[in-house]
Protein backbone atom coordinates (compact mmCIF):
# COMPACT_ATOMS: atom_id res chain seq x y z
CA UNK A 1 0.00 0.00 0.00
CA UNK A 2 1.12 3.53 -0.68
CA UNK A 3 2.29 5.79 2.11
CA UNK A 4 -0.47 8.41 2.26
CA UNK A 5 2.06 11.04 3.29
CA UNK A 6 3.93 10.52 0.03
CA UNK A 7 0.80 10.00 -2.06
CA UNK A 8 -1.62 12.43 -0.39
CA UNK A 9 -5.02 13.57 -1.60
CA UNK A 10 -4.96 17.35 -2.08
CA UNK A 11 -8.14 19.22 -3.05
CA UNK A 12 -9.82 15.94 -3.91
CA UNK A 13 -7.03 14.80 -6.24
CA UNK A 14 -4.35 12.18 -5.68
CA UNK A 15 -0.82 13.56 -5.68
CA UNK A 16 2.66 12.13 -5.65
CA UNK A 17 4.48 14.06 -2.92
CA UNK A 18 3.67 17.71 -3.76
CA UNK A 19 2.67 17.20 -7.39
CA UNK A 20 -0.84 16.53 -8.70
CA UNK A 21 -1.09 13.34 -10.75
CA UNK A 22 -3.65 15.08 -12.97
CA UNK A 23 -1.07 17.71 -13.89
CA UNK A 24 1.51 15.05 -14.63
CA UNK A 25 -0.92 13.23 -16.91
CA UNK A 26 -1.67 16.50 -18.73
CA UNK A 27 2.01 17.20 -19.23
CA UNK A 28 3.40 13.75 -20.02
CA UNK A 29 0.36 11.81 -21.22
CA UNK A 30 -0.74 8.34 -20.16
CA UNK A 31 0.04 5.57 -19.44
CA UNK A 32 2.67 7.04 -17.14
CA UNK A 33 4.69 5.64 -14.28
CA UNK A 34 5.13 8.14 -11.47
CA UNK A 35 7.81 7.37 -8.86
CA UNK A 36 8.17 9.03 -5.48
CA UNK A 37 11.86 9.58 -4.80
CA UNK A 38 11.31 9.95 -1.08
CA UNK A 39 9.49 6.63 -0.92
CA UNK A 40 12.61 4.92 -2.29
CA UNK A 41 14.77 6.70 0.24
CA UNK A 42 12.44 5.90 3.16
CA UNK A 43 12.24 2.21 2.31
CA UNK A 44 15.99 1.91 1.91
CA UNK A 45 16.52 3.69 5.22
CA UNK A 46 13.92 1.50 6.97
CA UNK A 47 15.77 -1.57 5.71
CA UNK A 48 19.12 -0.24 6.85
CA UNK A 49 17.72 0.69 10.25
CA UNK A 50 16.28 -2.78 10.80
CA UNK A 51 19.65 -4.44 10.17
CA UNK A 52 21.84 -1.67 11.58
CA UNK A 53 23.22 -3.91 14.35
CA UNK A 54 24.79 -6.20 11.78
CA UNK A 55 28.00 -6.00 9.72
CA UNK A 56 26.15 -5.97 6.42
CA UNK A 57 25.88 -4.48 3.01
CA UNK A 58 22.72 -3.98 0.96
CA UNK A 59 22.67 -4.57 -2.78
CA UNK A 60 19.45 -3.34 -4.34
CA UNK A 61 18.21 -5.96 -6.78
CA UNK A 62 17.88 -3.81 -9.87
CA UNK A 63 15.62 -6.28 -11.65
CA UNK A 64 12.77 -4.80 -9.59
CA UNK A 65 13.15 -1.39 -11.25
CA UNK A 66 16.25 -0.65 -13.27
CA UNK A 67 15.63 2.96 -14.18
CA UNK A 68 18.96 4.80 -13.87
CA UNK A 69 17.45 7.43 -11.57
CA UNK A 70 16.04 4.80 -9.25
CA UNK A 71 19.43 3.09 -9.06
CA UNK A 72 21.22 6.40 -8.61
CA UNK A 73 18.88 7.58 -5.85
CA UNK A 74 19.76 4.47 -3.85
CA UNK A 75 23.44 4.42 -4.77
CA UNK A 76 23.81 8.02 -3.56
CA UNK A 77 22.81 6.73 -0.13
CA UNK A 78 25.46 4.03 -0.18
CA UNK A 79 23.38 1.15 -1.51
CA UNK A 80 25.03 -1.32 -3.90
CA UNK A 81 23.41 -3.29 -6.73
CA UNK A 82 22.62 -6.91 -7.40
CA UNK A 83 22.54 -7.46 -11.17
CA UNK A 84 21.34 -10.45 -13.14
CA UNK A 85 22.92 -9.97 -16.56
CA UNK A 86 25.40 -7.97 -18.57
CA UNK A 87 22.59 -5.55 -19.39
CA UNK A 88 21.78 -4.90 -15.75
CA UNK A 89 25.49 -4.55 -14.98
CA UNK A 90 25.74 -1.95 -17.74
CA UNK A 91 22.79 -0.08 -16.24
CA UNK A 92 24.28 -0.11 -12.74
CA UNK A 93 27.63 1.17 -14.06
CA UNK A 94 25.87 3.82 -16.15
CA UNK A 95 24.04 4.96 -13.03
CA UNK A 96 27.44 5.53 -11.41
CA UNK A 97 27.55 2.51 -9.10
CA UNK A 98 31.13 1.46 -8.31
CA UNK A 99 31.96 -2.10 -9.43
CA UNK A 100 33.01 -3.06 -5.92
CA UNK A 101 29.43 -2.26 -4.90
CA UNK A 102 28.00 -4.69 -7.44
CA UNK A 103 27.34 -8.42 -7.19
CA UNK A 104 26.29 -10.48 -10.18
CA UNK A 105 23.67 -13.22 -10.11
CA UNK A 106 21.99 -15.24 -12.86
CA UNK A 107 21.30 -18.92 -13.41
CA UNK A 108 22.25 -18.61 -17.07
CA UNK A 109 25.03 -16.08 -17.34
CA UNK A 110 26.68 -16.22 -20.74
CA UNK A 111 30.44 -16.23 -21.18
CA UNK A 112 30.11 -12.61 -22.31
CA UNK A 113 28.20 -11.69 -19.11
CA UNK A 114 30.88 -13.39 -17.01
CA UNK A 115 33.75 -11.72 -18.84
CA UNK A 116 32.04 -8.33 -18.51
CA UNK A 117 31.56 -8.91 -14.77
CA UNK A 118 35.16 -9.94 -14.23
CA UNK A 119 36.61 -7.15 -16.39
CA UNK A 120 34.42 -4.61 -14.55
CA UNK A 121 35.74 -5.80 -11.20
CA UNK A 122 32.44 -6.64 -9.49
CA UNK A 123 32.67 -7.66 -5.85
CA UNK A 124 31.40 -11.19 -6.44
CA UNK A 125 29.99 -13.37 -9.21
CA UNK A 126 27.44 -15.81 -7.87
CA UNK A 127 27.75 -19.18 -9.60
CA UNK A 128 24.81 -21.54 -9.87
CA UNK A 129 26.34 -24.71 -11.35
CA UNK A 130 29.62 -26.64 -11.70
CA UNK A 131 29.62 -25.88 -15.41
CA UNK A 132 29.36 -22.16 -14.74
CA UNK A 133 32.29 -22.41 -12.28
CA UNK A 134 34.37 -23.99 -15.08
CA UNK A 135 33.49 -21.14 -17.44
CA UNK A 136 34.41 -18.55 -14.79
CA UNK A 137 37.73 -20.32 -14.14
CA UNK A 138 38.54 -20.44 -17.83
CA UNK A 139 37.67 -16.77 -18.46
CA UNK A 140 39.45 -15.52 -15.34
CA UNK A 141 42.50 -17.56 -16.39
CA UNK A 142 42.46 -15.98 -19.84
CA UNK A 143 42.24 -12.54 -18.24
CA UNK A 144 45.05 -13.43 -15.81
CA UNK A 145 43.01 -12.83 -12.62
CA UNK A 146 41.39 -14.78 -9.79
CA UNK A 147 37.66 -14.14 -9.82
CA UNK A 148 35.84 -13.55 -6.55
CA UNK A 149 33.04 -16.09 -6.64
CA UNK A 150 30.13 -16.96 -4.39
CA UNK A 151 28.11 -20.10 -4.83
CA UNK A 152 24.35 -19.96 -4.72
CA UNK A 153 22.93 -22.80 -2.71
CA UNK A 154 19.48 -24.19 -3.28
CA UNK A 155 18.41 -24.67 0.36
CA UNK A 156 15.36 -26.71 -0.66
CA UNK A 157 12.98 -24.55 1.34
CA UNK A 158 9.52 -24.26 -0.16
CA UNK A 159 8.42 -20.74 0.75
CA UNK A 160 4.72 -19.96 0.66
CA UNK A 161 4.43 -17.57 -2.25
CA UNK A 162 3.29 -17.63 -5.84
CA UNK A 163 4.96 -20.66 -7.52
CA UNK A 164 6.50 -18.42 -10.19
CA UNK A 165 8.44 -16.46 -7.56
CA UNK A 166 9.46 -19.36 -5.36
CA UNK A 167 13.14 -20.02 -6.03
CA UNK A 168 14.58 -21.91 -3.05
CA UNK A 169 12.94 -25.27 -3.64
CA UNK A 170 14.84 -28.20 -5.19
CA UNK A 171 12.20 -28.47 -7.94
CA UNK A 172 13.35 -25.08 -9.26
CA UNK A 173 16.30 -24.34 -11.51
CA UNK A 174 18.15 -22.09 -9.09
CA UNK A 175 21.36 -22.74 -7.19
CA UNK A 176 23.49 -25.78 -6.42
CA UNK A 177 22.06 -28.68 -4.39
CA UNK A 178 23.48 -29.26 -0.94
CA UNK A 179 24.13 -32.87 -1.93
CA UNK A 180 26.59 -31.72 -4.61
CA UNK A 181 28.58 -29.39 -2.39
CA UNK A 182 31.42 -31.75 -1.48
CA UNK A 183 32.13 -32.32 -5.16
CA UNK A 184 31.84 -28.62 -5.89
CA UNK A 185 34.25 -27.72 -3.08
CA UNK A 186 36.72 -30.35 -4.32
CA UNK A 187 36.42 -28.97 -7.84
CA UNK A 188 37.02 -25.37 -6.73
CA UNK A 189 40.19 -26.49 -4.94
CA UNK A 190 41.55 -27.52 -8.33
CA UNK A 191 40.70 -24.17 -9.94
CA UNK A 192 43.51 -21.66 -10.09
CA UNK A 193 41.39 -18.71 -11.08
CA UNK A 194 38.40 -19.01 -8.78
CA UNK A 195 38.52 -17.67 -5.25
CA UNK A 196 35.49 -18.82 -3.25
CA UNK A 197 34.63 -15.74 -1.21
CA UNK A 198 30.91 -16.11 -0.53
CA UNK A 199 27.84 -18.24 -0.05
CA UNK A 200 24.49 -17.13 -1.34
CA UNK A 201 20.82 -18.00 -1.42
CA UNK A 202 17.58 -16.38 -2.54
CA UNK A 203 14.49 -18.33 -1.61
CA UNK A 204 11.88 -16.34 -3.50
CA UNK A 205 9.92 -13.15 -3.46
CA UNK A 206 7.09 -11.67 -1.39
CA UNK A 207 7.76 -14.06 1.51
CA UNK A 208 5.65 -13.18 4.54
CA UNK A 209 6.71 -15.90 6.95
CA UNK A 210 9.99 -15.31 8.80
CA UNK A 211 10.24 -19.08 9.47
CA UNK A 212 11.24 -19.76 5.85
CA UNK A 213 14.15 -17.36 6.09
CA UNK A 214 15.16 -18.84 9.38
CA UNK A 215 15.10 -22.39 8.01
CA UNK A 216 17.06 -21.43 4.90
CA UNK A 217 19.58 -19.37 6.87
CA UNK A 218 20.20 -22.30 9.19
CA UNK A 219 20.95 -24.45 6.16
CA UNK A 220 23.30 -21.83 4.75
CA UNK A 221 25.06 -21.69 8.14
CA UNK A 222 25.72 -25.44 7.88
CA UNK A 223 27.16 -24.85 4.42
CA UNK A 224 29.36 -22.10 5.86
CA UNK A 225 30.78 -24.51 8.42
CA UNK A 226 31.37 -27.10 5.70
CA UNK A 227 33.04 -24.56 3.41
CA UNK A 228 35.35 -23.30 6.13
CA UNK A 229 36.17 -26.85 7.17
CA UNK A 230 37.06 -27.50 3.54
CA UNK A 231 39.55 -24.63 3.79
CA UNK A 232 37.72 -21.73 2.14
CA UNK A 233 38.01 -18.24 3.64
CA UNK A 234 34.37 -17.20 3.23
CA UNK A 235 33.92 -13.45 3.65
CA UNK A 236 30.38 -12.90 2.36
CA UNK A 237 27.17 -14.54 3.53
CA UNK A 238 24.37 -13.51 1.18
CA UNK A 239 20.78 -14.19 2.23
CA UNK A 240 19.20 -12.71 -0.90
CA UNK A 241 16.03 -10.64 -1.14
CA UNK A 242 12.35 -11.49 -1.06
CA UNK A 243 11.17 -9.28 1.81
CA UNK A 244 7.46 -8.57 1.49
CA UNK A 245 5.33 -5.51 0.89
CA UNK A 246 1.59 -4.89 1.14
CA UNK A 247 -0.33 -4.71 -2.11
CA UNK A 248 -3.77 -4.85 -0.53
CA UNK A 249 -5.14 -3.33 2.66
CA UNK A 250 -6.35 -6.72 3.95
CA UNK A 251 -2.88 -8.23 3.69
CA UNK A 252 -0.33 -6.12 5.57
CA UNK A 253 3.28 -7.19 5.09
CA UNK A 254 5.30 -8.67 7.93
CA UNK A 255 7.33 -5.71 9.23
CA UNK A 256 10.99 -5.82 8.24
CA UNK A 257 11.92 -5.62 11.94
CA UNK A 258 10.40 -9.08 12.45
CA UNK A 259 12.80 -10.50 9.88
CA UNK A 260 15.66 -8.71 11.62
CA UNK A 261 14.59 -10.09 15.03
CA UNK A 262 14.65 -13.59 13.67
CA UNK A 263 17.72 -13.37 11.46
CA UNK A 264 20.19 -11.10 13.23
CA UNK A 265 20.95 -13.56 16.08
CA UNK A 266 21.72 -16.22 13.46
CA UNK A 267 23.65 -13.97 11.13
CA UNK A 268 25.83 -12.59 13.92
CA UNK A 269 27.37 -16.03 14.22
CA UNK A 270 28.84 -16.01 10.74
CA UNK A 271 31.95 -13.89 11.24
CA UNK A 272 31.28 -12.72 7.68
CA UNK A 273 29.80 -9.62 6.07
CA UNK A 274 26.10 -10.22 5.50
CA UNK A 275 24.79 -9.29 2.06
CA UNK A 276 21.13 -8.52 1.36
CA UNK A 277 19.45 -8.19 -2.05
CA UNK A 278 16.06 -6.52 -1.54
CA UNK A 279 14.21 -5.38 -4.65
CA UNK A 280 10.46 -5.24 -4.20
CA UNK A 281 10.74 -4.05 -0.59
CA UNK A 282 12.45 -0.87 -1.77
CA UNK A 283 10.52 -0.02 -4.91
CA UNK A 284 7.07 -1.69 -5.02
CA UNK A 285 5.16 1.04 -3.25
CA UNK A 286 7.22 3.89 -4.65
CA UNK A 287 5.23 4.22 -7.87
CA UNK A 288 1.80 4.31 -9.46
CA UNK A 289 0.81 3.63 -13.03
CA UNK A 290 -1.46 6.41 -14.27
CA UNK A 291 -3.92 5.40 -16.93
CA UNK A 292 -6.88 7.03 -18.67
CA UNK A 293 -10.32 5.48 -19.08
CA UNK A 294 -10.85 5.13 -22.82
CA UNK A 295 -14.26 3.46 -22.89
CA UNK A 296 -16.88 1.98 -20.64
CA UNK A 297 -19.21 -0.74 -21.82
CA UNK A 298 -21.76 -3.09 -20.33
CA UNK A 299 -22.48 -6.46 -21.93
CA UNK A 300 -25.80 -8.34 -22.14
CA UNK A 301 -25.06 -10.19 -18.93
CA UNK A 302 -24.84 -6.81 -17.21
CA UNK A 303 -21.11 -6.99 -16.80
CA UNK A 304 -19.34 -3.65 -16.74
CA UNK A 305 -15.96 -3.15 -18.44
CA UNK A 306 -13.69 -0.18 -18.00
CA UNK A 307 -11.18 -0.12 -20.84
CA UNK A 308 -8.08 1.86 -19.99
CA UNK A 309 -5.07 2.94 -22.02
CA UNK A 310 -2.57 0.88 -19.99
CA UNK A 311 -2.39 -2.86 -20.40
CA UNK A 312 -0.41 -5.98 -19.64
CA UNK A 313 2.31 -4.44 -21.80
CA UNK A 314 2.92 -1.89 -19.02
CA UNK A 315 2.05 -3.98 -15.96
CA UNK A 316 2.04 -7.71 -16.56
CA UNK A 317 1.85 -8.81 -12.91
CA UNK A 318 -1.91 -9.48 -12.81
CA UNK A 319 -1.67 -11.61 -15.96
CA UNK A 320 1.56 -13.36 -14.99
CA UNK A 321 1.11 -13.94 -11.27
CA UNK A 322 -2.58 -13.18 -10.68
CA UNK A 323 -1.30 -10.27 -8.61
CA UNK A 324 -3.59 -7.81 -6.90
CA UNK A 325 -3.12 -4.07 -7.41
CA UNK A 326 -5.31 -1.45 -5.78
CA UNK A 327 -6.92 0.87 -8.33
CA UNK A 328 -8.29 4.28 -7.41
CA UNK A 329 -9.66 7.24 -9.30
CA UNK A 330 -7.20 10.12 -9.32
CA UNK A 331 -10.06 12.53 -8.78
CA UNK A 332 -11.94 11.36 -5.71
CA UNK A 333 -15.43 9.92 -6.08
CA UNK A 334 -18.19 9.19 -3.63
CA UNK A 335 -19.90 6.43 -5.58
CA UNK A 336 -18.63 3.03 -6.67
CA UNK A 337 -19.40 0.31 -9.21
CA UNK A 338 -18.38 -3.27 -9.84
CA UNK A 339 -16.36 -3.62 -13.03
CA UNK A 340 -13.52 -5.35 -14.81
CA UNK A 341 -10.65 -2.95 -15.42
CA UNK A 342 -9.04 -4.11 -18.65
CA UNK A 343 -6.38 -2.96 -21.08
CA UNK A 344 -6.37 -2.53 -24.86
CA UNK A 345 -4.16 -5.52 -25.65
CA UNK A 346 -5.64 -8.33 -27.71
CA UNK A 347 -5.47 -10.97 -24.96
CA UNK A 348 -8.16 -12.03 -22.49
CA UNK A 349 -5.44 -12.06 -19.85
CA UNK A 350 -5.03 -8.31 -20.30
CA UNK A 351 -6.81 -7.16 -17.16
CA UNK A 352 -5.91 -5.30 -13.98
CA UNK A 353 -8.95 -6.31 -11.93
CA UNK A 354 -11.97 -8.51 -12.36
CA UNK A 355 -15.35 -7.85 -10.74
CA UNK A 356 -13.75 -5.22 -8.53
CA UNK A 357 -15.60 -2.55 -6.61
CA UNK A 358 -13.99 0.61 -7.89
CA UNK A 359 -14.75 4.33 -8.06
CA UNK A 360 -17.51 5.08 -10.56
CA UNK A 361 -15.22 6.67 -13.15
CA UNK A 362 -16.32 8.05 -16.50
CA UNK A 363 -14.64 7.99 -19.90
CA UNK A 364 -11.68 10.36 -20.02
CA UNK A 365 -11.01 10.12 -16.29
CA UNK A 366 -7.74 9.01 -14.73
CA UNK A 367 -7.13 5.93 -12.66
CA UNK A 368 -4.03 5.20 -10.61
CA UNK A 369 -2.90 1.59 -10.38
CA UNK A 370 -1.04 1.44 -7.09
CA UNK A 371 2.11 -0.38 -5.99
CA UNK A 372 3.51 -0.31 -9.53
CA UNK A 373 7.15 0.31 -8.61
CA UNK A 374 8.53 -3.26 -8.76
CA UNK A 375 8.46 -5.75 -11.63
CA UNK A 376 6.29 -3.33 -13.58
CA UNK A 377 8.04 -0.87 -15.92
CA UNK A 378 11.00 -3.29 -16.17
CA UNK A 379 8.72 -5.88 -17.76
CA UNK A 380 7.01 -3.46 -20.13
CA UNK A 381 7.20 -4.44 -23.77
CA UNK A 382 6.07 -3.55 -27.28
CA UNK A 383 3.57 -6.35 -27.85
CA UNK A 384 0.69 -5.22 -30.09
CA UNK A 385 2.98 -2.43 -31.32
CA UNK A 386 2.54 -0.57 -28.07
CA UNK A 387 4.90 2.15 -26.95
CA UNK A 388 6.56 1.57 -23.60
CA UNK A 389 5.43 4.37 -21.32
CA UNK A 390 7.18 7.43 -19.98
CA UNK A 391 8.35 7.56 -16.36
CA UNK A 392 8.49 10.57 -14.07
CA UNK A 393 10.19 10.93 -10.70
CA UNK A 394 8.81 13.32 -8.11
CA UNK A 395 10.87 14.85 -5.36
CA UNK A 396 8.84 17.20 -3.18
CA UNK A 397 7.26 19.78 -5.49
CA UNK A 398 9.42 18.86 -8.46
CA UNK A 399 8.79 16.31 -11.15
CA UNK A 400 11.27 15.26 -13.80
CA UNK A 401 11.00 12.98 -16.77
CA UNK A 402 13.24 9.96 -16.14
CA UNK A 403 12.24 7.93 -19.19
CA UNK A 404 10.74 9.12 -22.44
CA UNK A 405 7.82 7.29 -23.99
CA UNK A 406 8.86 5.04 -26.88
CA UNK A 407 8.25 6.33 -30.39
CA UNK A 408 6.96 4.55 -33.49
CA UNK A 409 10.44 4.92 -35.01
CA UNK A 410 11.93 2.98 -32.10
CA UNK A 411 9.55 0.13 -32.78
CA UNK A 412 11.31 -0.63 -36.07
CA UNK A 413 14.77 0.79 -35.53
CA UNK A 414 16.53 -2.58 -35.06
CA UNK A 415 14.91 -4.24 -37.99
CA UNK A 416 17.13 -4.63 -41.04
CA UNK A 417 15.41 -3.68 -44.28
Ligand SMILES: Cc1ncc(COP(=O)(O)O)c(C=O)c1O
Pocket residue numbers: 061063064082105106202204205206240241242243277278279280281
Ligand atom coordinates in the same frame (compact mmCIF):
# COMPACT_ATOMS: atom_id res chain seq x y z
C1 LIG B 1 18.89 -13.53 -6.95
C2 LIG B 1 17.83 -12.57 -6.58
N1 LIG B 1 18.09 -11.67 -5.60
C3 LIG B 1 17.17 -10.76 -5.23
C4 LIG B 1 15.93 -10.71 -5.82
C5 LIG B 1 14.96 -9.66 -5.37
O1 LIG B 1 13.82 -10.21 -4.84
P1 LIG B 1 12.73 -9.24 -4.18
O2 LIG B 1 12.37 -8.22 -5.18
O3 LIG B 1 11.61 -10.11 -3.82
O4 LIG B 1 13.39 -8.63 -2.98
C6 LIG B 1 15.60 -11.63 -6.81
C7 LIG B 1 14.28 -11.63 -7.45
O5 LIG B 1 13.89 -12.43 -8.21
C8 LIG B 1 16.58 -12.58 -7.21
O6 LIG B 1 16.34 -13.47 -8.18
